Amino acid sequence: MKRSLDQLLTTIDVDPHAFSVCRIQTGWRMTFPAFDAVTVHFVLRGSGHLQVGASPPIPFSQSSVLIVPTSEQHWVGEVSDLAEVREAADRCAVLGDGLVEFTAGSGADDTLMLCGALSAPYQGGLGFFDLLRAPTAGDIVTGVIPASVFDAMANEITHAGFGTQAMCQALMKQGLIALLRDRWERQTELSGGATFHLRLSKALAAIIGNPAAPHTVDSLASLSGMSRASFSDHFSKTFGQGPIDFVQKTRLRIGARLLRTTDLPIKVIAQTAGYAGPRPFSRAFRAAYDCGPADYRACPDGENIRASSQYVSRQVSDRPDQ
Known part of the structure; x- marks a missing residue:
């Protein structure tokens, strides 16, 4: 855990x-x-x-x-x-x-x-x-x-x-x-104990460890040793979002982190985060962050924090x- x-x-x-x-x-x-x-x-x-x-x-x-x-x-x-x-x-x-x-x-x-x-x-x-x-x-x-x-x-x-x-x-x-x-x-205590979270942790490890893999609800449920319906239900209750939503958010967050902390080309970051190329990555990134990857890299602190500052x-x- x-x-x-x-x-x-x-x-x-x-x-x-x-x-x-x-x-x-x-x-x-x-x-x-x-x-x-x-x-x-x-x-x-x-x-x-x-x-x-x-x-x-x-x-x-x-x-x-x-x-x-x-x-x-x-x-x-x-x-x-x-x-x-x-x-x-x-x-x-x-x-x-x-x-x-x-x-x-x-x-x-x-x-x-x-x-x-x-x-x-x-x-x-x-x-x-x-x-x-x-x-x-x-x-x-x-x-x-x-x-x-x-x-x-x-x-x-x-x-x-x-x-x-x-x-x-x-x-x-x-x-x-x-x-x-x-x-x-x-x-963990409220959701049924450590055994339950150990099951979900296998899916988390797969998503975070290999965000570029073609994850599906079925594949993640299989890794967790649960039925599709049971896995989706428990995952949503635990994290407040569905498994595939979590996958997409994780991919974008990893992409954002790489933009902030490395000089890797956007093409490489896109592939690392699980996108077919820079164009689909840029579209998804812009929809989520209201700016493209290059603009985010140039000014990565985030408008929300700057607003309070x-x-x-x-x-x-x-x-x-x-």
């Missing part, structure tokens, strides 16, 4: 962008606009409530991770109607070598958060939250990520300087992988330190 998870991580984007530190005084509430990216808040100190959209507020405590889906406004802090309210960008300053500090209140950090963004899965991409399946109303996770990760984040913020943003992003990635591991193991940049330039 562990090897199956390791294989999945090779095709999933677990690449958080740490963009801000939020300090919220008791009795205050900080509001955030809707982002075209999943927002993740690591609570380093304090407690309060999270409200996403019109959903009821959810309480959280220290060492929680608050997960907010794409395109959802949300607020964090005091739940009382008497709370003072401040937009995140109303009071901001540059902290360290790339992080922005948002403050609600006098500057007291009764609640202290490290905030980041994860790009939303493209139409044809396999994203981190395809497996986490974060609910549309937001999610709060406690007791999964080691305390040492939160302590290291707090230490980086306290001694912010050269390399702080890069270190925070590495720590966020470590925490998110721990979160994924926990969800995977708990999902540009928002932060605008606030710093428009509102100097107050």
Whole structure:
């Protein structure tokens, strides 16, 4: 089962962008606009409530991770109607070598958060939250990520300087992988135990290990030792998508990764990812990523992450330190 998870991580984007530190005084509430990216808040100190959209507020405590889906406004802090309210960008300053500090209140950090963004899965991409399946109303996770990760984040913020943003992003990635591991193991228990996942892992290994193979539902079911109907049903329940959809997303994700990390010709990448040539690969890639492979290679960071970064940049330039 562990090897199956390791294989999945090779095709999933677990690449958080740490963009801000939020300090919220008791009795205050900080509001955030809707982002075209999943927002993740690591609570380093304090407690309060999270409200996403019109959903009821959810309480959280220290060492929680608050997960907010794409395109959802949300607020964090005091739940009382008497709370003072401040937009995140109303009071901001540059902290360290790339992080922005948002403050609600006098500057007291009764609640202290490290905030980041994860790009939303493209139409044809396999994203981190395809497996986490974060609910549309937001999610709060406690007791999964080691305390040492939160302590290291707090230490980086306290001694912010050269390399702080890069270190925070590495720590966020470590925490998110721990979160994924926990969800995977708990999902195994809910889905019938390790034996069931060992069966599916054979299909996963075949898809990821040889994406160019002519995979079909029948061939993958046979590898898993299951009937076609049973395999399709269990696969869809586990991963929230059909086997062939998973194959296509995996091929595109592998192609995208090769575009980002190698200088291989697009023709070679297309064949490696399971396409007959560069033209069908380019058509599928453009449909999923809204740009061709060459354009993606030239600027591979993704519009969703840049959207949150540009928002932060605008606030710093428009509102100097107050």
